[in-house]
Amino acid sequence: MSIEGAKHVGERGESEIAELVNRELPKTSVTGYIFIMNMIFKRRSVRDFLPGPVEKEKIERILRAAFEAPSAHNRRPWEFLVVTEQEKREAIAGMSPWAKMCPSAAAVIACCADLKKGDPEYETGGASEDALWEQDLSAATENALLQITEEGLGGVWLGWYPDGDKVKAFRDYFKLPAHIVPVALVALGYPARESRPRDRYDPEKVHWESWN
Numbered sequence: 135m136s137i138e139g140a141k142h143v144g145e146r147g148e149s150e151i152a153e154l155v156n157r158e159l160p161k162t163s164v165t166g167y168i169f170i171m172n173m174i175f176k177r178r179s180v181r182d183f184l185p186g187p188v189e190k191e192k193i194e195r196i197l198r199a200a201f202e203a204p205s206a207h208n209r210r211p212w213e214f215l216v217v218t219e220q221e222k223r224e225a226i227a228g229m230s231p232w233a234k235m236c237p238s239a240a241a242v243i244a245c246c247a248d249l250k251k252g253d254p255e256y257e258t259g260g261a262s263e264d265a266l267w268e269q270d271l272s273a274a275t276e277n278a279l280l281q282i283t284e285e286g287l288g289g290v291w292l293g294w295y296p297d298g299d300k301v302k303a304f305r306d307y308f309k310l311p312a313h314i315v316p317v318a319l320v321a322l323g324y325p326a327r328e329s330r331p332r333d334r335y336d337p338e339k340v341h342w343e344s345w346n
C-alpha cells in the first residue's frame with residue numbers, strides 16, 4: 135500500500151503502522167511516522183483535477199471540519215458558499231489570474247466572513263482592533279483543506295481578501311450582502327495525480343525562549 139493510499143491512523147493497529155514505517159519510509163526519517171499519522175503532512179496544493187463531481191457527503195464533511203476551527207471569542211463569523219455549477223466556476227476563474235483551475239475543479243467553496251459577527255464595531259461604522267475574522271477564516275480554510283486530504287480529494291487555497299478587485303468581482307457576481315467578505319476560496323476535486331508528502335521543518339527558523 136502506498137503512503138498516499140494509507141488509511142487513517144485510527145484504523146490501524148500499532149504493528150501495521152510500524153511495518154509501514156519500516157517498509158516505505160527512509161529509516162532516517164524521524165517524521166516518517168508523522169506522515170502516516172497526520173493529514174497535515176500529506177496535504178499539498180492540488181490544481182489538476184479529474185473530471186467529474188465530488189459526492190455531496192464529502193463536501194458536507196469538509197464543511198463540518200471548517201466549522202470546527204478555533205475562533206476568537208468563539209464568534210465563529212463564517213459562512214460558506216459552495217459553487218459546483220460550471221458556468222459559475224468559470225466566472226470565478228475570470229476574477230483572478232491565480233484561479234485558472236476553477237473550471238476543472240468539482241467545486242469551489244468560498245469561505246466568507248460575516249462582519250456583523252466578526253467585527254464588534256461593524257454596526258457603528260468602525261473597524262475594531264479586536265476584529266480577528268481574517269484569522270478565524272484562515273483557520274477554517276485550513277481545516278477544510280485538511281479534511282479534503284482526509285477524503286482522498288485535493289484542493290488549493292485561493293487568497294481573495296484583501297484584494298479589493300477580487301472581493302468586488304465575487305460580491306457582485308454572487309450578490310453577496312455588504313457585510314459578507316469572501317476571504318479565501320478553496321477549489322477542490324479528485325486529484326489528477328498523487329502528491330508526495332514533504333518535510334519542510336527548518337530548525338533554523340525555530341527560536342527557543344529567545345530570538346538568538
Ligand SMILES: Cc1cc2nc3c(=O)[nH]c(=O)nc-3n(C[C@H](O)[C@H](O)[C@H](O)COP(=O)(O)O)c2cc1C
Binds near residue numbers: 291
Ligand atoms: C493565503 C494563501 C493564498 C493562496 N492563493 C493561491 C492562489 O490564488 N492560487 C493558487 O494556485 N495557490 C494559492 N495558494 C497556495 C500556495 O501557492 C501553496 O500553498 C504554496 O505554494 C505551498 O504549496 P503547498 O500548499 O503544496 O504546501 C495560496 C495559499 C495561501 C496560504
